[in-house]
Amino acid sequence: xxxxxxxxxxxxxxxxxxxxxxxxxxxxxxxxxxxxxxxxxxxxxxxxxxxxxxxxxxxxxxxxxxxxxxxxxxxxxxxxxxxxxxxxxxxxxxxxxxxxxxxxxxxxxxxxxxxxxxxxxxxxxxxxxxxxxxxxxxxxxxxxxxxxxxxxxxxxxxxxxxxxxxxxxxxxxxxxxxxxxxxxxxxxxxxxxxxxxxxxxxxxxxxxxxxxxxxxxxxxxxxxxxxxxxxxxxxxxxxxxxxxxxxxxxxxxxxxxxxxxxxxxxxxxxxxxxxxxxxxxxxxxxxxxxxxxxxxxxxxxxxxxxxxxxxxxxxxxxxxxxxxxxxxxxxxxxxxxxxxxxxxxxxxxxxxxxxxxxxxxxxxxxxxxxxxxxxxxxxxxxxxxxxxxxxxxxxxxxxxxxxxxxxxxxxxxxxxxxxxxxxxxxxxxx
Numbered sequence: 001x002x003x004x005x006x007x008x009x010x011x012x013x014x015x016x017x018x019x020x021x022x023x024x025x026x027x028x029x030x031x032x033x034x035x036x037x038x039x040x041x042x043x044x045x046x047x048x049x050x051x052x053x054x055x056x057x058x059x060x061x062x063x064x065x066x067x068x069x070x071x072x073x074x075x076x077x078x079x080x081x082x083x084x085x086x087x088x089x090x091x092x093x094x095x096x097x098x099x100x101x102x103x104x105x106x107x108x109x110x111x112x113x114x115x116x117x118x119x120x121x122x123x124x125x126x127x128x129x130x131x132x133x134x135x136x137x138x139x140x141x142x143x144x145x146x147x148x149x150x151x152x153x154x155x156x157x158x159x160x161x162x163x164x165x166x167x168x169x170x171x172x173x174x175x176x177x178x179x180x181x182x183x184x185x186x187x188x189x190x191x192x193x194x195x196x197x198x199x200x201x202x203x204x205x206x207x208x209x210x211x212x213x214x215x216x217x218x219x220x221x222x223x224x225x226x227x228x229x230x231x232x233x234x235x236x237x238x239x240x241x242x243x244x245x246x247x248x249x250x251x252x253x254x255x256x257x258x259x260x261x262x263x264x265x266x267x268x269x270x271x272x273x274x275x276x277x278x279x280x281x282x283x284x285x286x287x288x289x290x291x292x293x294x295x296x297x298x299x300x301x302x303x304x305x306x307x308x309x310x311x312x313x314x315x316x317x318x319x320x321x322x323x324x325x326x327x328x329x330x331x332x333x334x335x336x337x338x339x340x341x342x343x344x345x346x347x348x349x350x351x352x353x354x355x356x357x358x359x360x361x362x363x364x365x366x367x368x369x370x371x372x373x374x375x376x377x378x379x380x381x382x383x384x385x386x387x388x389x390x391x392x393x394x395x396x397x398x399x400x401x402x403x404x405x406x407x408x409x410x411x412x413x414x415x416x417x418x419x420x421x422x423x424x425x426x427x428x429x430x
Contacts (some may be wrong), residue, residue: 023327026115030242033116036239040127043232044072044134045138051225052282055333061425064141067149068134074153075130075423080104083129084122087170088163094173095165095323114242124239125169128251129161132188139196139334140203142214143412146420148402155394156195162385164191168379178370179379180193180354180362182251183240185295185347186383193340193389197331202395203405205330207412215426219279230259233290250358251297255290258309262289266311273321281317288338291340292346296353299362304353311349335366344380351376 049068056064075083082102089097101107104122111118133153141251144213167174168181181187206214216222243247266285271277285383292312293305300308319337331337354364363369399405406412418424 003359004039008339010123015212020279023110023112025112025117027193028426029115030117032244032248033120033239033242036235037120037124039232039235039331040124041072041232042231043236044127044131045069045233046244047225047228048131049079049225050221051229051287052138052333053139053176054218054223054225055138055216055280058426061217061221061417062421062423063146063416064137066421067137067141067144067146070146070150071134071137071153072406074150075133075157076126078154078157079126079129080122080400081376083157083162084125086158087125087129087165089170092156093173094167094171094420096172096174097166097170114178116242121242124242126158126166128236129157129165129186132184134194135156135188135192135335135339136196136199138339139200140329140334141221141332142206142416143332143406144199145402145405145407146205146416148398148405150198151401152394152398154389155397156391159394160195160390161191163390164386166383174379174382177378178297178372178375180296180376181347181379182298182350183237183294185343185350186379187292189266189294189339189343189384191387193336193343195391196331196335197340198388198391199395200331200336202392202399206332207409209330210328216280219283223279223283226286230256230290233259233294235383237294241298247298247359250301250398254300254302254305255297256292256421257302257305258293258312259286259289261306261309262286262292262313262316262368265289265310266317267313268313269317270321273317277345283332284320284338285313288312288342291339292349294343295346296350296374297315299350299354299364301358301360304349308346308349308353312345315345316342346383346427347376348373348381 014430026086044294045068047318049065053061053064053066084104085099085101086097087102092098107118109117109119113121133156152266166172168179168187233255234252238248238252241251262281263285266288267282289309289312292308296308316338319333319341324331324337348365352365354372355367364372407416
């Protein structure tokens with residue numbers, strides 16, 4: 001009798017083993033996403049800080065670095081306190097998540113998201129929130145109050161970023177509609193680009209814009225920053241699969257290919273128009289190609305990435321060299337031209353080139369599903385409309401709370417490094 005009972009218990013344990021195993025995180029996937037998270041983290045306080053810092057004027061380089069660093073720090077706190085819950089909490093009408101996970105309540109080391117620990121997923125998504133708001137910075141360097149930037153960052157992450165992230169990745173209405181955004185075409189790039197344009201227009205143009213020469217402080221730093229962004233973007237895109245598998249490998253490949261094509265396309269376009277290929281143009285083309293492939297990375301094959309990157313390079317160059325001059329807005333470091341415009345192209349291209357052989361069920365126009373283009377267009381227009389409107393409100397509130405958005409004219413003329421931080425990036429001699 002005892003032997004029969006022990007045998008019955010043994011058989012129960014054996015039959016239940018797969019279920020128990022299913023409750024454990026996959027070590028390979030977890031290890032890869034830990035690495036991917038570290039790569040994406042590096043993109044903000046290292047890659048973007050250098051990329052933007054080198055393009056800012058010498059008297060504002062440290063201020064640009066400081067604003068990038070503080071954006072990452074604020075996002076790190078906002079996200080774990082309430083941002084994650086708004087983005088990934090229980091769905092409310094497809095618009096926003098609930099507050100069930102304030103201070104990460106209910107999430108333990110044993111909690112899983114897919115095959116990885118939920119705590120790791122939280123940190124991975126936090127790095128996306130951080131770089132998105134930091135991208136907005138590129139539109140207003142040289143002239144925004146540091147205190148106003150701090151207030152804007154907290155409000156924008158709460159009111160703008162978290163709801164859009166919920167729409168696409170948290171089970172919101174865009175996800176339900178079938179919009180495809182693998183790693184952040186809508187959530188990150190269109191969102192940040194449009195917000196940057198609105199913020200730059202509300203802050204106003206730099207003193208001397210269109211009249212005085214405004215040379216970058218160090219193209220060397222910008223080129224180094226572009227290289228770090230390229231490196232980190234493999235975690236950004238391939239990591240968004242949340243698994244170490246073939247789709248992640250494909251995303252890795254097409255990310256590199258699109259970046260290379262973006263750089264070449266921008267370089268040749270600039271060479272043809274201005275008779276010289278600049279290092280700044282090549283670096284900007286790399287980022288344009290990376291931006292455009294972001295929403296498509298897990299859905300398209302390598303030939304499609306060649307087209308996506310090439311078009312992004314040309315679009316980015318035209319936006320920076322022609323569109324900005326035509327419309328007259330002062331987007332200091334071309335956040336809208338590179339991220340907004342190329343992000344829109346990437347989201348639309350996803351609807352054209354999405355290949356079900358890469359990810360099952362994701363088919364675009366070229367694979368017999370023209371409806372996907374319509375869905376993508378709706379998602380693009382909705383993101384633009386919401387980001388522009390909500391950012392306007394956030395900037396208006398920021399102006400009230402900070403007592404204004406803009407530094408004093410004297411500080412802008414002398415430079416924000418010394419006026420705000422009491423430091424200088426370069427020693428000027430002679």
